[in-house]
Amino acid sequence: MSIFDKLVNITHKGLKIIIIGGGKIGSTLADKLTLEGNDITVIDNDPDVVEELSATLDIRGIHGNGSSYTTLMDAGIESADLLIAVTASDELNLLCCALAKKVGNCASIARVRNPDYSEELSYLRDRLDISLIINPELEVAREITRLLHFPSAISVNSFARGSVDIIKFKIPAENILDNLTISEFQHRYKFNLLICVVERNGVLTIPDGDFCLRSGDIISFISTPKVAYSFFKKIHLESRKVNSAIIVGGGKTSYYLAKSLMQSGISVKIIEQDEARCTELSSLLPESLIIVNGNGTEESLLMQENLSQTGALIPLTGIDEENILLTLYALRIAPNIKAVTKVNRTNFSSVINELDLGSVVYPRHLVAEIIVKYVRAKKNSLGSNIETLYYMYDERVEALEFNISSNSDFLNIPLKNLKLKKRLLIASITRNGRAIIPGGDDVLKLGDSVIIVTTNKGYSELNDIFEG
Amino acid sequence: MNYRAVIYILGWVLVIEGAFMLLPFIVGLIYSEQQGFIYLAVSIATMLIGAIAVLSKPKNMNFFVREGFAVVSTSWIFLSIFGCIPFIITGEIPSFTDALFETISGFTTTGTSILTDVEALSHVSLFWRSFTHWIGGMGVLVFLLALLPMTGGSHIHIMRAESPGPTVDKLVPKVRETAAILYIIYFVLTMLEIIFLTVGKMPFFDAVTITFGSAGTGGFAIKADSLGSYSPYLQWVVGIFMMLFGINFSFYFLVITRRFRQAFKLEEVRNYISIIIAAVAIIIIACAVNNSMNVIDGNSWTFSDKLRHTFFQVSSLITTTGFSTFDYDKYWPEVAKMVVIGLMLCGACAGSTGGGIKVSRLTILFKTVKKEITMFFHPKRVLKIKSDNKVVNHETIRSINVFFIAYTMILASSVFIVSFDGHDFSTNFSAVVATLNNIGPGLSGAGPACNFSFFSPLSKYVMMFDMLAGRLEIFPMLVLFAPEFWKSIFRK
Known part of the structure; x- marks a missing residue:
């Protein structure tokens, strides 16, 4: 690195990242990662995409083939820290990553979504020396499976290898939580849980003891899955597992989802329009699965397939509008049905939020969470490593998990004596596999994993949460 | 249109201009000249006015193409208006029109002067005049981008609106860092030139002002004969540095980042150097054939003198600087004068501090014409125009064509208006070419040994517009004439 580079880099904290493919996920990543202060170069083979992206984001756009040596050199692969390949083709993505390793010796992330490779991902990763392989469809399927296990929840985010969850739900009308302050609630029920965030009329609050809950509030609490289960029982929210599901659309996500739902004993129907795809699915998936060839947006077909008696409807067509309409229709004819809607685009998200769809899954966010977490962790190799990142409440809240793996001066000091930044909450400390909801006298220790809920953005290590 | 954001940026531009005006004040202290305090007062006033706009940052900083154009054109106008106030107050250029002309000429790096006696100016004003070249060369908004952290x-x-050239390539992903790199390269080259000139025993004040003039490719000199009285070494240094400042700055970035092969393959830079060599050769041969340039002002010139002076003039004209070492209008034959006009129109590389149509635009225009001709022979032929082995997309070609048309139209109408003054065609035409391309001197009555004070106020205002249009590459200035622009202001 020359003196010149150093001059320019004085104020520079971010990573140099090359993103290949400026599609839905590529552009979301470019947007998020630029805002976190990284240097982004996007390569795409469509000049219009490059033009559009470089006019709207503070990035450098290059028109070309991302797997070509010349293009990669032009994008500065030699000094890059990370390459993310998210083109439409799995093979191209893998090739780009392999090349990145050989040419620039930089870390790489590939999107690979073909089910043919899904069993071999870790083999591919090791062999090709790729840091991370992500499969958005598989992530979506996992997320939906998790939601079907907690049907009353709008969303479930797991931390510390599943030992703690942050669960979001809406307080129904005339619930016993209505008109209860947080301290009364703690006093009366003595659950080992903590209410982290409350959204009322679009306003987010990190509540204190005097905060009064109302029906209609959307609240997130943190606890172990077991406590959450008994809590839902206590407040009379249905929490029995769903036992049957209809999936509309037979894409890759449906394949992964059907497989994982059937493994957990849920009976699944897939409605798919394309006959060839139906045949294919039928040969790929076990026989107990019902595959229906027909248009899933026809009311008569849905009736025929007994929608009103089904536990869950999961519209996974490629068209957001269809998915949303299907959910609205299902909730109308069967108010107790659990619907999980997949929304690909993030435009008009404020309108979608007002629709009361229940659980909504944004594949883009799921991928962004994983990659942004990876980038933040890579940015600093200090003592506390970021382990998990979730965007909550339409990206207005971040929930982060840190592992304390080396000594720091904030350890072993009671939390009430530490100066924390505003608008953040230490939600839970996991020590030796046990989750603690922390009070003022608790301390942080070496080896703990700490969960932070905050409306501030961009924390990449535990030190960031302290004042000064 | 987001006026709040435009005004906010305008405020910052004035604050920065005010800060820059403190430098002449320091010069005033060194030479103990009274005028320095006038600059101090104007500086403070400018910063205060700017600060009013800067204090409340608008929540909505959404910026689109139209805001970009609006902010650039209005900034340059305000910059020039505030920049000319010291000239008026010090009484060195009492008329507002003349002071504004001189300042616009400075900021747009034109270097056309209305002063009849440059050497009568105080050091302070001479410094400020040259310093406006340096500010205008790279652009004050680019400077602002390097300083101001802006989100989004x-x-x-x-x-894009301020930088010259058909397309703007970011050197690195972030605008802010790109701007910083450009200014670092600019600054380092400037320092180098000052050092080379001081080594050649040029007085320090001269070295600094001449360097500002050549760095911004401006052309304000501090002596009546421009650079004629300096030693051959100094003339070589200035000639070479002018040429260097006319090269696309991405060339330097590639060199610094050790991508030499890529750097020397840049088509535009190669063409630029070829044009310079060809022009020097043509002029020397033409002079030899016509037996001119042998005896100048009573001195007989050797071949090395001829080479030096010709190279200096060519370098000065193609980069649109406008320094001169002798009155070529008097001694060069007609062929050489046509080469002069050609060089003036051609201009330097895109992404440099120079003006003109730009070598890259001309290269693409030339290729478009060539393509059109081959299409007559093979009407169904599919042929994409390439530059640096990359396909030039249709949008870029279209914008270059439109630029050329708009450029020609402005040139023609300006010549028409200026001709009301009653001067000869050569004077009118070369004066408009010299201002629209940000060069400085033209031919005949507007030649290197003359100044522009004899033009009528109307012609001066037309030329002021031409200078701004030339520096900002026409469209940001034309946006000011779009009815939509004013309608949306007055509708509120």
């Missing part, structure tokens, strides 16, 4: 990616629109 939309400020690329500001950069």
